[in-house]
Amino acid sequence: MFYIADLHTHSKYAAATSPSLCLETLYQWALIKGIDVVSTGDFTHPAWIKELQEKLKPADNGLYTLKELPSTDVLHGIKPQSRIVYFCLSVEVSCEYVVNNRKYRTHQLIYAKNFETVHRINKILSKYGNLSADGRPTLHLQSHELFKLILNIPGAHFVPAHIWTPWCSSIGAMEGHTSLQDCFKDVTHELFAVETSLSADPLMCRRYDALDHLALISNSDAHSPRNLGREVNLLDTELSYDSIFNAFKTKQGFLGTYEYFPQKGKCYNDGHRKCKVSLSVDEVSDNICCVCGKPLTIGVAHRVEQLANRNITEAKENIQSFKYVLPLPEIFAELCSIKAENPLETKSVIQSYSKAISFFGNEFNILHHVPLEDIQRYHSKLSIAIERLRINQKHFTAGYDGEYGHIYFFNKEELQAKPAQMALF
Numbered sequence: 001m002f003y004i005a006d007l008h009t010h011s012k013y014a015a016a017t018s019p020s021l022c023l024e025t026l027y028q029w030a031l032i033k034g035i036d037v038v039s040t041g042d043f044t045h046p047a048w049i050k051e052l053q054e055k056l057k058p059a060d061n062g063l064y065t066l067k068e069l070p071s072t073d074v075l076h077g078i079k080p081q082s083r084i085v086y087f088c089l090s091v092e093v094s095c096e097y098v099v100n101n102r103k104y105r106t107h108q109l110i111y112a113k114n115f116e117t118v119h120r121i122n123k124i125l126s127k128y129g130n131l132s133a134d135g136r137p138t139l140h141l142q143s144h145e146l147f148k149l150i151l152n153i154p155g156a157h158f159v160p161a162h163i164w165t166p167w168c169s170s171i172g173a174m175e176g177h178t179s180l181q182d183c184f185k186d187v188t189h190e191l192f193a194v195e196t197s198l199s200a201d202p203l204m205c206r207r208y209d210a211l212d213h214l215a216l217i218s219n220s221d222a223h224s225p226r227n228l229g230r231e232v233n234l235l236d237t238e239l240s241y242d243s244i245f246n247a248f249k250t251k252q253g254f255l256g257t258y259e260y261f262p263q264k265g266k267c268y269n270d271g272h273r274k275c276k277v278s279l280s281v282d283e284v285s286d287n288i289c290c291v292c293g294k295p296l297t298i299g300v301a302h303r304v305e306q307l308a309n310r311n312i313t314e315a316k317e318n319i320q321s322f323k324y325v326l327p328l329p330e331i332f333a334e335l336c337s338i339k340a341e342n343p344l345e346t347k348s349v350i351q352s353y354s355k356a357i358s359f360f361g362n363e364f365n366i367l368h369h370v371p372l373e374d375i376q377r378y379h380s381k382l383s384i385a386i387e388r389l390r391i392n393q394k395h396f397t398a399g400y401d402g403e404y405g406h407i408y409f410f411n412k413e414e415l416q417a418k419p420a421q422m423a424l425f
């Protein structure tokens, strides 16, 4: 069966996450977005694991469902299509270590088939850090050492998180290693997947041949429920824990991903947030900020350029299949000419969004599954935005140094045009 999985999320127990991030809100937003499998995140945290055990029941496929389903009425009468939402036990950990006077910090994802596996993992990891300090615990061991520990635990899987981000990643420019091999050493060949990060897509990954044999998976890394599904994995297998990871390993049944536009991610360009300096890889000459004179944060586009051993033309062959997505509330914000950090705090966007979700069932239906003619009958300007999303015809300002980029589909004249005039464009 076809299904959608978002396998990197957090709970309210991780640093800098929304206090409303719990199993019920993950369930609600999985329905709204159209996601079938969502990770629990944070299974190393004692309070969260207690909640998981209390509220989840095993679904006999290595995944879990909620014992009691909450109402879906989270936004202005929203009525998403009903579906079974499965939970996959997961955690992201932060490995922090120093080798030859260089400090490394990498984030790694771990998955478990059941609570027994979770307890085995937690028992081992507790030797390397304080698991109750943060939903994403800091562990004092090297990335390859952690991977070796996980390889020895049946039912557990390991995937490097957001590998390209400048901070906290396996091969990122600021705190990562110079290559995948340098990070994972003698167990590099055991990797079967990597998470690409919001600021990278499979086309960019294709330029670095060390990733060729790996499944390029994509997830939301949601720190609040409404950010669920910013990126997801598309699968066509029997729906089970083993089948998901088997599909990543064999690439049989792994159909690809829905990807954030990389320029929308907050680490695409080089730059300095506090100096408002953002430079594309073609603009940057040295790595020094022209305002404060300190080194710039090197973005993902530049890091890919540093590690690339294929040019863009060569990379265009044999790319893992993917399509771009943009959160629908942001598309409605553009249609309503609203500039807001969080469009879902604006009444008109909430109303348009709730109505559209209730009409089409969920967000991914609108972004990619429903025929354009159906959207055109519903809202003609929305259908133009969705068409442009689907064919990657966009304008953007790129994200940099922690500042998100912006994607938009219309120019000023187009936005002011009456629907009937839009045909001219």
Ligand SMILES: [Zn+2]
Pocket (backbone or CB within 6 Å): 092, 107, 161, 162, 168
């Ligand atoms: Zn992370």
Ligand SMILES: [Zn+2]
Pocket (backbone or CB within 6 Å): 008, 009, 010, 092, 221
């Ligand atoms: Zn994360």
Ligand SMILES: [Zn+2]
Pocket (backbone or CB within 6 Å): 272, 274, 275, 277, 289, 290, 291, 292, 293, 294
């Ligand atoms: Zn600066």
